[in-house]
Amino acid sequence: MIEDKQLKYDKAYLRIAKEWGKLSYCKRKQVGAIIVKDRMIISDGYNGTPTGFENCCEDEENYTKWYVLHAEANAILKVAASTQSCKGATLYVTLSPCRECSKLIHQSGIVRVVYHTAYKDDSGLKFLEKAGVKLQLIEDLSV
Numbered sequence: 001m002i003e004d005k006q007l008k009y010d011k012a013y014l015r016i017a018k019e020w021g022k023l024s025y026c027k028r029k030q031v032g033a034i035i036v037k038d039r040m041i042i043s044d045g046y047n048g049t050p051t052g053f054e055n056c057c058e059d060e061e062n063y064t065k066w067y068v069l070h071a072e073a074n075a076i077l078k079v080a081a082s083t084q085s086c087k088g089a090t091l092y093v094t095l096s097p098c099r100e101c102s103k104l105i106h107q108s109g110i111v112r113v114v115y116h117t118a119y120k121d122d123s124g125l126k127f128l129e130k131a132g133v134k135l136q137l138i139e140d141l142s143v
Helices: 002-023 071-080 099-108 122-132
Strands: 031-039 040-046 089-093 112-117 135-136
Touching: 002 031, 002 040, 002 071, 002 089, 002 112, 031 071, 040 071, 071 089, 071 099, 099 122, 122 135
Parallel strands: 089 112, 112 135
Antiparallel strands: 031 040, 031 089
């Protein structure tokens, strides 16, 4: 029964992350992330350029610009700039984390990652698994 309730929460938070990703100006991938601690959303993020830069993620050849921040990084950075802490939190993200974001996730104290779609490179997931972070893929977001 508790697992069913947790799954309902997980799906709801992933749906929120998916909606948040739609705010991204990136054309190739719109990724959203939500950080939840004690059933409270403490941060959110989507992939995009840093503050003060043009809201265009791709260059003339449709490659992602090197300085685009990933959704997970944006969400973690928001927490770092606040009075909150990621220690013991869960990250909900629409695309599984890359290896760079996985390092940030582990170092920030996030203990669980729930994702909707697997990224082509699974080295980030392997790193998180080795670090003891719990991982869960949820493809079906229906209620």
